[in-house]
Amino acid sequence: MDDHQTNTSADIRHRRTSSVTRATDITISEKKIRKKQPDQPVHCPKDSLLSSSSGYTNYRGLLNLCFIILVLSNVRVALENVIKYGILVDPIQWVLLVYNMPNTRPIFLLLFGSALFPLMSFILERFLLVKRLISNTSGAICSTVIIFSLLSLPPLILHSGKCNPVGASICCLVYSIVSLKLASYHMVNYWCRIDRSRCHRRHNSCDLNRSHPILNGTRMENGSNVPMNHSETESTGNGIHPTPLVTYPNNLTIFDLVYFMYAPTLCYELNFPRADRIRKRFLTKRILELVYIFSQLDLGLIQQWMVPTIQNSLEPFREMSFSIMLERLLKLAVPNHLIWIIFFYLFFHSFMNVLAELLRFSDREFYRDWWNSESVNYFWQNWNIPVHRWCVRHVYIPLLSQDRIHFNRFTASTAVFLLSAFFHEYLVSVPLNMFRLWAFTGMIMQLPLSFFVAKYLNSQTANIAVWISLILGQPLCILMYYHDYYVIHIVQNG
């Protein structure tokens, strides 16, 4: 802010004399004499702290100020909300919503019906293995048919009757998860089958590393389908005794498939890492978070803060008044983001850890440090590890390694983004029974955003850009869909 006062005065002093020491001596004695004057002087030459020449930089108190203003201004908005709408939080309402839901039959039918598809997959795999009735190619076609029919069932059934969007969303989520899991199941078993037939061709002399004498103690060379005691062979890897690994085709048991269907992962493998025991204290804490603390907080925030704000946003969005739309969007952004963060913790930490603890599944890496993302890609690679792993293992790497069409890293990752965009759209369009492509567009827009962030921003501003795209992108999509839903269901019908 200031000129270089210190330097300048030092220069002047230097120019006036050759002996700096003498000058300093005199200044000190001058100060002493000044101090002893009867007028008790209190002033001495000094720069203001906020002048750049003072060299002062300690503003950590201002960080506290920012934090206080953040809390105060949001407490104020929350208070304004309570004054305007009263207390809307009511856990009973959610129970009644589920209980009184109209047209629940298709939803429950779908949920129970989803169990049939893993069974079909299992039978298909057994057929592929033992009876040798089906070739690998027709096996691939059959599994593709299973997965496509799985994914097309919810749109077909939900399209016919008017279902509650919340129930329908849960259905679509379950069907998406099952389809991804079964795709992984078939692919892994296919890899094992290929490997096994290669071994057979080499006169039953497989690579030593894969048929370790100790580890594969229970391996059956003749490929018979005698089911093994799964839990016996898959004890934890934490003990010092070498664990006998399950090999193909001993994994083809109903128990193994059921374990995989409930395990908090989308990637199938024959030997999941397992823990020694269930930690009861850990489990209790996660269940408390799941059932009582964060879920209630999230549901309460939705009732109290999101619903009234969204309802208030419809008028300006119908009239497309830009400044009011922006204000509504910003008003929605803060609670929406808070709810999303709580939901993230609830689902990816509490829920998945409960599931994993109950199944003694010891790989708990369900997310990485996406909050420090310094690029859009880093965020998408780290916030949802089960999906990311699935995409890399079953789409990205297979695309790069196949020969027919030439894929480079960029086209392969674009394909992953397109698939991800499809599922985002699927999870929103099907339950709402509207095909609007807002979610798809939102995901596709990540590609130019990613390019822009990587090219023009440094690590700090990139992190800020990622946060802003999250904070503003989500409520924008929500408002778009809700606006269209409202126009179709409420304006047109009444």
Added chain:
Amino acid sequence: MDDHQTNTSADIRHRRTSSVTRATDITISEKKIRKKQPDQPVHCPKDSLLSSSSGYTNYRGLLNLCFIILVLSNVRVALENVIKYGILVDPIQWVLLVYNMPNTRPIFLLLFGSALFPLMSFILERFLLVKRLISNTSGAICSTVIIFSLLSLPPLILHSGKCNPVGASICCLVYSIVSLKLASYHMVNYWCRIDRSRCHRRHNSCDLNRSHPILNGTRMENGSNVPMNHSETESTGNGIHPTPLVTYPNNLTIFDLVYFMYAPTLCYELNFPRADRIRKRFLTKRILELVYIFSQLDLGLIQQWMVPTIQNSLEPFREMSFSIMLERLLKLAVPNHLIWIIFFYLFFHSFMNVLAELLRFSDREFYRDWWNSESVNYFWQNWNIPVHRWCVRHVYIPLLSQDRIHFNRFTASTAVFLLSAFFHEYLVSVPLNMFRLWAFTGMIMQLPLSFFVAKYLNSQTANIAVWISLILGQPLCILMYYHDYYVIHIVQNG
């Protein structure tokens, strides 16, 4: 959040075997073999990052999130304000306000009249020195009379006519400053007089330190009142040539008093530290800040944000509806604090530095790092250095060193707080023509707050407590006064 998973599994491992090395070897080879299985496994045992057992602590991205939410939520409120009220910022309105101000005559009379009191003080000091017509005691009485009549003039004149509160505030501020300056002027001259008579009693053989042969080159032993060329003797202390110090009574010139009256300090001394030159670039920047940037910003914020909010707060404050009152208070707190911080910079940095630069006054310590305050006392001792210095030099130390009434540090600082509370009340009550004690109470409440903060809070929470008392205390007082003013002037008059 979690139990000590890592420790527990390590314990189990240790209990099972005496050779830890063997266990590790096997685990590593097991991992290698797992990796080479045909199912391409991707899972390995790992804790979730948010589990305490993961040892992960890097959340710096969340700091960015807080900052973004802070900006977004306040941009939203600003936008809401513009949508609701339109653009209210209008610099012309301020000019018209001053131009069309009713009853400006008493204000201008007071402002010009304030120049008479320093003149009276000067004449009194000259009488005390030369003519020896007045004793020190009657001198003290006379100066007290001057200061009290100075302070009582604005209430007397402003009480009679209905003046604009803004003009009246400026008057009261000027009169307060002049009274503090004159008190300092009289006290310092009294100290010098005492010292001089002590020297005379010692047969004109003063302490050598005080009559340094070089430094006091112009010192006159006989105490004659020949006026000196002030600007000649007071050249800067930055050069290497020893500066001749002005000694009593050579300071008793009109020029010296005028310099002191305009200098950005309340403490008089005979030899103010002076700079060599006026830094033109520095001066230009500060003047730009003062006239164009921050003052316009501050005035605009008041018009756009404060005035409508205060006006909207009156209804709930009249009805004393607590939750709405709290909401209004919080709504007022953020813009009020912003305006206060800008005003702080404007007055204590820009304005005082302009004044100092023009007068080549080189002590620019007008504030210290109060934003890092870790106690209430630290804040009051550092945010307004001119007043703090005056209080310490002319109230606190004299109270501690006098013998008649026993003052300890606590009672002396309480006395300082009482005086400060009096001036706060004076600066608000007199312009508004209402005596309500809200400002006085606000200042007095600092004492128990200070005690509480010092006793119960650590440095971080203490800093937060100081900020909160600032952020909420000020708008509370403003609302209290405005409410009363509104009830008296607008409700009662129709």
